[in-house]
Amino acid sequence: MEYKKVCFMYRHKDYAIDGIRSALGLAVENMYSYGVVMDTEIDELDELTQESIEMLRDMEGDVYSTVPANVEKNGFEAITIEELGEKLREMTHIIPYGIK
Numbered sequence: 001m002e003y004k005k006v007c008f009m010y011r012h013k014d015y016a017i018d019g020i021r022s023a024l025g026l027a028v029e030n031m032y033s034y035g036v037v038m039d040t041e042i043d044e045l046d047e048l049t050q051e052s053i054e055m056l057r058d059m060e061g062d063v064y065s066t067v068p069a070n071v072e073k074n075g076f077e078a079i080t081i082e083e084l085g086e087k088l089r090e091m092t093h094i095i096p097y098g099i100k
Contacts, residue, residue: 005032006093013042015098017049020063022097024052027059034091036084037065037076045074 008023010016016037026033033056045053053063053075064079064087065071071078079087088094 003030003032004092005090006034006095007088007091008033008035008095008097010035010037010097011039012098013037013040016040016042017045019097020049020056021052023061023063024056024059027056027061033059033061034087035061035063035097036079037063037067037070038084039066041067041069042074050075 004026006023006026008019010019016035020035023033023035035056056062063076064084065074065076066079066081066084068078070076
């Protein structure tokens with residue numbers, strides 16, 4: 001059985017936290033699940049959201065960001081646009097999440 005790999009792409013800060021929980025939900029359903037906060041800085045995450053990210057990482061997923069401030073403030077993994085392009089080639093599903 002081939003596992004699905006899903007990448008959520010968050011470009012609006014109002015949807016990032018909900019999107020991270022969605023990524024965790026898919027990881028619980030035995031999918032490799034990732035999130036990427038792109039082109040926008042988000043506020044410091046609360047403890048509950050940080051715990052969600054840790055659970056996602058425990059299930060071999062992760063949350064990335066193209067914005068250095070998000071990496072520093074929230075502990076996301078840094079990723080460049082070029083690296084993201086390579087990562088997206090591995091995905092079976094790409095979901096633009098909460099675009100306004």
